[in-house]
Amino acid sequence: MPFNDLGKNKMLDGLDESVSGAITHVGVGNLTDPGTGANYAGTEATGGSPAYARQAVTWGAAASGQKSNTGALTFDVASGTYAFLLFFNASSGNTNNFLGYAPINGSVKGFFSVDTTVANDALFSVAHGLSDGDRVQLFNVFSETLPTGLTEGTVYFVVNSTSNSFKVSTTSGGSPVDITAVAGGEGFFQKVIPEVFASQGQLTVAVGALVLDGTGI
Structure with a gap:
């Protein structure tokens, strides 16, 4: 059943960080398919100096069937290849707190x-x-x-x-x-345009660059 933009906006706003159990943190994952289960199926970034950590996210109000981040996100990452931004409702752990993902550089x-x-x-x-x-x-x-x-x-x-x-x-x-x-x-x-780091580096997501898109709903 297709939804109009008003319906999509209401669903997307249910993912706002202000809503209990919704998307409060964003992580970074490798090239493995993250899956759609309650636990992330790939390998999340780890280690490095400064050490990698999930970042708290704030979302703007949904409009036209889309919702995007209102603050820039910066991740310290060790050498490796990273392909996905991961949506969690916790700052750590991978048990029943994975809510979905977006391909890095997935605007096309x-x-x-x-x-x-x-x-x-x-x-x-x-x-x-x-x-x-x-x-x-x-x-x-x-x-x-x-x-x-x-x-x-x-x-x-x-x-x-x-x-x-x-x-x-x-x-x-x-x-x-x-x-x-x-x-x-x-x-x-x-x-999907993976980001490849030969050594320690930073992966950044600009304001508005991380978009929750209700197009396929």
């Missing part, structure tokens, strides 16, 4: 459909903004199922992209994933 996103013949393994999305070599995650929408062969949350590489379509591979420049059945026939994509 949109919906896609699949040719019902499934012959060419292509995902169709007008002016999608992706290029070969980009990393992208795919998600189902409106409780549908992704086309058979694709796995929700997996970080794929874009291959064989055109202006209005693209394919995905499990390796950079590799063979496209074989789509064997349409299933739901559509989905949502979001680009």
